[in-house]
Amino acid sequence: MTAHDPRPLRLRNVSKRFLRGESDQAGVLAVVDVSIGIGPSEVVSLIGPSGCGKSTVLRMAAGFEMPSEGTIFLGDTAVTGASSERGIVFQHPALFPWLNVHDNIVFGPKMRGVAPAIFLAEAEGYIRAVNLTGFEHHFPYQLSGGMRQRAQIARVLINQPEILLMDEPFGALDFQTRLSMQRLILDLWAKYRQSILFITHDVDEAIFLSDRIFVMSAQPGRVQAEIRVPFGRDRHYTTVMRSPEAAEIKVTILGLLGYTE
Amino acid sequence: MSGTDRNPARLPGAASRLLRSLVPDRYAALSVATVAAVLLLWAVVGASGRIDPLLLPPLTSLWTELRDLIVSGYNGMSLGRQVTASFARALTGFLLAIAFGIPMGILVGSSRVAEAIFQPFLGFFRPIPPIALIPLFIFYFGIGELSKIILIAITAFWYITLNTTAGVRSVPVDLVLAAQSLGLTRSQVFRKVVIPAALPHIFVGLRVGMALCWALVVAAELIAAQVGLGFMIMDATNFFRIPTVFIGIGIIGLIGLALELILNVVERRTLHWRGK
Numbered sequence: 001m002t003a004h005d006p007r008p009l010r011l012r013n014v015s016k017r018f019l020r021g022e023s024d025q026a027g028v029l030a031v032v033d034v035s036i037g038i039g040p041s042e043v044v045s046l047i048g049p050s051g052c053g054k055s056t057v058l059r060m061a062a063g064f065e066m067p068s069e070g071t072i073f074l075g076d077t078a079v080t081g082a083s084s085e086r087g088i089v090f091q092h093p094a095l096f097p098w099l100n101v102h103d104n105i106v107f108g109p110k111m112r113g114v115a116p117a118i119f120l121a122e123a124e125g126y127i128r129a130v131n132l133t134g135f136e137h138h139f140p141y142q143l144s145g146g147m148r149q150r151a152q153i154a155r156v157l158i159n160q161p162e163i164l165l166m167d168e169p170f171g172a173l174d175f176q177t178r179l180s181m182q183r184l185i186l187d188l189w190a191k192y193r194q195s196i197l198f199i200t201h202d203v204d205e206a207i208f209l210s211d212r213i214f215v216m217s218a219q220p221g222r223v224q225a226e227i228r229v230p231f232g233r234d235r236h237y238t239t240v241m242r243s244p245e246a247a248e249i250k251v252t253i254l255g256l257l258g259y260t261e
Numbered sequence: 262m263s264g265t266d267r268n269p270a271r272l273p274g275a276a277s278r279l280l281r282s283l284v285p286d287r288y289a290a291l292s293v294a295t296v297a298a299v300l301l302l303w304a305v306v307g308a309s310g311r312i313d314p315l316l317l318p319p320l321t322s323l324w325t326e327l328r329d330l331i332v333s334g335y336n337g338m339s340l341g342r343q344v345t346a347s348f349a350r351a352l353t354g355f356l357l358a359i360a361f362g363i364p365m366g367i368l369v370g371s372s373r374v375a376e377a378i379f380q381p382f383l384g385f386f387r388p389i390p391p392i393a394l395i396p397l398f399i400f401y402f403g404i405g406e407l408s409k410i411i412l413i414a415i416t417a418f419w420y421i422t423l424n425t426t427a428g429v430r431s432v433p434v435d436l437v438l439a440a441q442s443l444g445l446t447r448s449q450v451f452r453k454v455v456i457p458a459a460l461p462h463i464f465v466g467l468r469v470g471m472a473l474c475w476a477l478v479v480a481a482e483l484i485a486a487q488v489g490l491g492f493m494i495m496d497a498t499n500f501f502r503i504p505t506v507f508i509g510i511g512i513i514g515l516i517g518l519a520l521e522l523i524l525n526v527v528e529r530r531t532l533h534w535r536g537k
Binding site (some may be wrong): 062063064081082083084086087088090092094096097098107108111112139140141155156159 | 433435436438439440441442443444445446449453454457458460532533534535
């Protein structure tokens with residue numbers, strides 16, 4: 001369980017302009033006027049074509065980039081930099097190659113000065129939760145892509161973040177591994193209840209995981225629609241994918257993304 | 262042996278069996294065999310008496326000379342002293358180069374301001390052949406230990422700095438961002454993520470630096486020294502003690518090889534994750 005209830009993450013009229021060098025006045029507008037909110041324990045997906053700025057939105061939420069305009073709040077606090085309150089999961093698991101799975105996972109709490117007695121016990125639980133028991137002493141290069149991704153997720157979860165920021169985390173995995181990772185996300189959510197902001201370009205994935213989906217358009221990236229997903233959190237892939245509601249949502253999203261036939 | 266077997270390390274019959282009982286790997290066997298062949302050729306040529314022993318001393322004379330050097334030393338100093346004198350200079354220079362080169366590389370690699378300040382000097386001095394500096398260093402620091410050690414240290418310093426800088430710059434951005442998101446402070450990110458991630462490059466710098474140190478100590482001793490392997494081969498040449506020169510060169514080569522092997526082992530243990 002998280003130590004305290006997660007606070008909502010809110011993006012208020014967030015825009016991002018990238019300047020190419022010091023003399024560049026106009027720059028490139030990557031994201032325009034994005035206002036979205038992720039409620040406590042809510043799972044929200046951001047979907048859009050590549051280059052639509054969805055990753056930029058996530059990086060701003062993580063505190064890696066500052067918005068050019070607008071503000072991002074976690075609860076009442078403006079986001080001004082990276083923090084373990086907002087855990088990031090990259091598409092390519094940025095595990096430390098010189099640390100084994102266990103040491104990667106306890107790295108955060110260890111560095112923040114948490115007592116070993118606490119984080120060692122917790123690590124065991126998170127390692128079990130992501131099904132990596134028995135692989136604690138393997139190094140990242142000895143793991144499969146799916147296992148690395150699970151190690152990365154455990155490394156973030158052990159910090160008990162209020163929100164997980166996931167940047168196309170399963171985009172590089174094969175289809176079946178992706179399905180099992182999606183299942184894992186639902187199971188982990190049931191256990192820890194952190195909010196999730198999920199970036200993807202996979203429509204099925206967005207429908208299967210999310211409570212709400214924001215669809216973005218490209219160049220510049222803006223939010224063009226918000227879609228509510230009418231399934232409870234206790235969902236199953238085959239049931240969801242067979243349902244007329246899911247089919248309807250899929251067609252709507254594909255239409256918004258430009259696939260009208 | 263089948264005709265399609267193209268393994269170059271297969272030797273006929275008894276020789277092959279003997280070699281393979283000594284060395285497990287067939288490629289190692291090939292190395293041993295070629296070295297043995299060269300030595301054998303040397304011994305045969307020496308015994309034939311067709312080459313002036315002054316130009317190419319026979320192997321047997323090297324052996325006698327080596328025993329003589331071990332027993333009575335060279336120029337009043339034992340062979341061990343000659344070796345340790347060179348080794349101590351190289352090691353002192355190398356350690357100094359590490360002590361200054363790694364921090365300088367980290368500084369230049371991580372700060373644009375530091376880069377702007379130091380890069381012109383680093384870029385200018387690095388390509389200057391160190392030998393060109395020897396006369397000036399002797400003028401400044403005398404012909405004693407100081408000029409040699411400074412020459413060695415400064416040359417290795419350029420390359421250790423260069424590679425450390427490259428290492429710091431090549432740290433994957435995501436590793437740093439991940440660390441920040443895990444709640445690490447700036448200094449923790451630096452010490453616990455940037456430095457370990459830069460280690461493979463730093464090791465390249467150490468490797469180059471070490472080879473340079475060993476090469477330079479000999480070069481420096483050729484010019485002005487009273488003891489050391491470089492001095493020994495220079496002095497022995499002047500007195501036509503060619504076997505001594507060959508032995509000196511042989512020892513220099515073997516020590517260089519040993520240093521390389523030691524660094525290889527250290528590197529393989531610390532950087533087992535490298536490139537994977």
